[in-house]
Amino acid sequence: MSEKIEFVQRENLKEKPDPSDLGFGKYFTDYMLSFDYDLDKGWHDLKIVPYGPIEISPAAQALHYGQAVFEGLKAYKHNDEVVLFRPDENFKRINDSLNRLDMPEVDEGVLLEGLKQLVDVERDWVPEGEGQSLYIRPYVFATEGMLGVRPSYSYKLLIILSPSGSYYGGESLRPTKIYVEDEYVRAVRGGVGHAKVAGNYAASLKAQTNASKLGYDQVLWLDGVEQKYIEEVGSMNIFFVENGTIVTPKLNGSILPGITRKTVIELSKQLGYDVEERRVSIDELIESQRKGKLSEVFGTGTAAVISPVGQLKYGEKEIVINNNETGEITQKLYDNYVGIQSGKLNDPQNWRVVVPKY
Incomplete structure (x- = not known):
């Protein structure tokens, strides 16, 4: 059993949306995964925290110079199991993207373990309808508050989760x-x-x-x-x-x-x-x-x-x-x-x- 990462409890859980009206990207679960990077400490403080607004400097380099990458994958429920599909490939690709933008790469094994624990916490949010899934959005952005065209010295990685409806609305494939x-x-x-x-x-x-x-x-x-x-x-x-x-x-x-x-x-x-x-x-x-x-x-x-x-x-x-x-x-x-x-x-x-x- 892997060591459990830090978990910050929220005061009140949200009411879950109507499964018949999920759409895509409209609703978000109670928690998200958070991971920080500083030049002197590397990646640190991996934890599951309540989903909500984050504080960011108005001079954060992501806002001015575009150092931001993301991924997209899904979790599915089958009987009593919650399953990810090829998540290792997504984390390989996010590191490729990070490398291209001269951003610090992340330990893929640590990130996968963090994702599993986050999805386990939120397994009741995984919809069970035909074609439905829990959409997973990992992303990394530069947070250093400094105006200057160079790689940032600090970054934040978040993974947020969103229950999503069937792309085809339960109908057959539509060209x-x-x-x-x-x-x-x-x-x-x-x-x-x-x-x-x-x-x-x-x-x-x-x-x-x-x-x-x-x-x-x-x-x-x-x-x-x-x-x-x-x-x-x-x-x-x-x-x-x-x-x-x-x-x-x-x-x-x-x-x-x-x-x-x-x-x-x-x-x-x-x-x-x-x-x-x-x-x-x-x-x-x-x-x-x-x-x-x-x-x-x-x-x-x-x-x-x-x-x-x-x-x-x-x-x-x-x-x-x-x-x-x-x-x-x-x-x-x-x-x-x-x-x-x-x-x-x-x-x-x-x-x-x-x-x-x-």
Whole structure:
């Protein structure tokens, strides 16, 4: 049994929200995990504290120079078990992001243990409905109150929890409409596109707003140099099925290495599909659809797991994929992925991590 970390009791517990009206990111649990860093002490004071406002200097460097990274993962309830899904991958990636922004890395084992204890405290907050989960948001930001462009000397890490409803509202998979962005770019190689950096999302909002006004759900980004090669969707990695082969853009330094992406690639191979990771141009995609080779398109990410794409718009061209219906391969991957996640299917790779009762 691991040593229990410090726990600060709150005076009154919150009333839990109606499970039928959870939405996403609207409600937060009673507690959060807190971890501090100072240059002279390193990471210290790991503890579970009441969820609530935090005090921060108006000169905190995160507010002025953007040193802030985050992660997203989920906890699921199956029978009496609460389970995390591949949390080690998230903590590896948060360290990659921290390294890119010249922020201090965290002991992944310590962080995982802290997360398990936090989720154990809040296990009654994990919703049990179909497709529901407890969303987990770890994030790190610079706290030193000093104006000067250099790495901060102090940081705070928090993990907050939010009960979330089903992405599809309990319905079957709904194909989305994607707008291919040809004016703005998300990232370039050598930048921070491969890291889960807060500023990446701020830079994407203008394009997303424009796409929404035109009636599209998400933006598909092209590369930042030639604006020719497909990279990723606003909140997802992207996959195509061409002549029965699953194809996805190869990681190149400006694409986020999604954990759902990685899992879908591994799962696809286990199910017997051929998978290619390579450069894919938007022109190739349109030509593939014209010739009848493109049968399915889907995105992958923490929120939806797998999201079918029914329409793509690029300039004046608008293409419909698979009659705007969910494809057979997309559905099969979704069913297997969610089945493993929820404990309904076998987990030969040990992706599920059961949260112990401390």
